[in-house]
Amino acid sequence: MRPTVQDVARQAGVSLATVDRVLNRRPGVRETTIAKVEAAIAKIGYIRDVSAANLAKRQAYRFAFVIPEGANSFMRGLEAEIETVKQHPANDRTEISIYKVPAFNGAALAAALDGIDPEAYSGVAVVATESVAVRDALARLRRHHVPVVTLVSDFPTFQCDAYVGIDNVAAGRTAARLMGKFLGGRPGKIALVAGSMLVRDHVERRMGFEQVIRSDYPHLHCLPVIEAKDDSGLVREHLSGCLKAHDDVVGIYNMGAGNRGLIEALSGGSPQEHVVIAHELTEHTRRALTGGIVDAIIHQDAGHEVRSALRILKARIDKTPLLAGQETIRIEIYLNENLS
Template sequence: MRPTVHDIADKAGVSLATVDRVLNGRPGVRGVTRARVEAAIAALGYVRDVAAANLAKSRVYPLVFILPEGDNPFMRGLEAEVRRAGRHSAAERTRLSVVTVPAFDAAALAAAIDAAIAEAVSGIAAVAVDAPEVWAAIGRARQAGIPFVTLVSDLEGSGRDHFVGVDNIAAGRTAGSLMGRFLGSRQGPVAVLAGSMRVRDHGERLEGFLAAMSAMPAARAILPVLEGQDDPDLSFSLIADCLASVPDLAGIYSLGAGNRGLIAALAAHGGRDICVIAHELTADTRAALETGIIDVVLNQDAGHEVRSAIRVLRAKADGLPVIAAQERIRLDIFIKDNLPAGPDEDEQPGKGGN
């Protein structure tokens, strides 16, 4: 049987109130008495159940998610998942809020982090931009004792507590391997459409993609990266220009969220047999898979990521360990033939029970 606070009080010869003061670091206990209580704790092997203690105190955890604003279906899906979780958060003693900032704007992201620190929240989850001001803001959160989770795009080495998202280098390698196999001996270069190389996930996906493509038996030219800022109009323009200027284009890898513009440009051009691999299963990419405009979609589960971030931030706030296997985010590969049921069929893609 696990030792209790009653056991500590009996062994130390003190009251339960004194044990509570020592456990919670409150004043009003003489040094010799505190030492006696601490010796009893050590002798009994007492491990405090922080979660139970917080439940008894009715502690509520305010958690903030900082997400990019704009026309990015995946980010809007993440936001919807946070708001969905927020409707049930009272029962789990959390209070969830969403703050949106301009996409790829490091200064705005740093300011939002500082605002959350000023509000003394219990945890912050953010889609990170790789910039010095963001690293510095994460450092300030750490100094304030506020757990910080990077979401979707990581900043390893920044002092963040945990990353919630897929292995983006592996995702890029998967895209490169599929692209090489789909194209086979077919000639022609491959274009890459990114959002911005200022976010680590896009850089890591590109790194993995190039490594896999370079390992293919036949060498293939990879065109300079097109940065569409995850904006459908800019992405449309960049892809339309590429299609017009590269008549032997063999493939396109869209590693960001400019897929609406990409799909529109391909549909407008028409008739070209181009292998297209994209990320995130949205209404647009699903329709493009069904019509054959896109060949493969690599997907991550937005719902699992939000639930994982909440669990991690709660655990960090309580000083409890994170269960790594539970928080591992899976990369799903979809082609036309294995699409899951859509929202109008009473099932949403990627809404597992993780």
């Protein structure tokens, strides 16, 4: 049977009211008494039920998720997962607001963050674009003791409470290993497509990819990155132009979104002409995988990321520990053979 506050009070030789003051960090308790209560908690292994305590105090959590707007299928999937979590009974007394801003627009993101009232929100989760203005807006929230986690893309120059997403350097290295293995010694060039080099996830994926290609596949050469703003039309236009200008392209790595444009640019060609690695399993990439246009998809679980962000924010607020390993977002690899 789990120890109770009554057991703590009995072990420490104090009243229930005193235990309550210590647990809730209220003033008016002597240091020696606090030490006795904490020693009793440690000795009998008392674990506080924070959810029950919050319910008794009628405490509600209010969180803001700030994500990019637009047609990016992964981001719309992320938004759908946030909406699902909002309706889950386990999140009773948890209010979630979604703010959408133009993708890759640091000024717009900073303005949205500056519009968040730190007195009204318990925590913030954000898909960050790196800029000084964004860093300053996040720092303002932290100065008001609002915990902040970054989603999908990290922001190393800002000391957030946690980053929730895959290891993007490892994802890029994984893509390069798949590319090298699939090409099997075939020499040529690789076309690289990204949304923007202003977001850390795309920067890190490129870095990891090029590290492996340069060290282990010297017969392959990476072309300059096509920055297409995760826009399908721009991906189609710029990738088509790249393939016309370089008839020795043997591989394509799309480290961002806009995969519909990639599929359109490659449709009609020979499935064996290029090895194609892309990110995120969506309706469009699934069809491209089964159709032989794309060879492998590197995926991350958006639902896991949303739930993890909420757990981390609540733990920061309640000053409770997290389960080791529960918040690790794993890199998933999909081939045509393991689609379900």
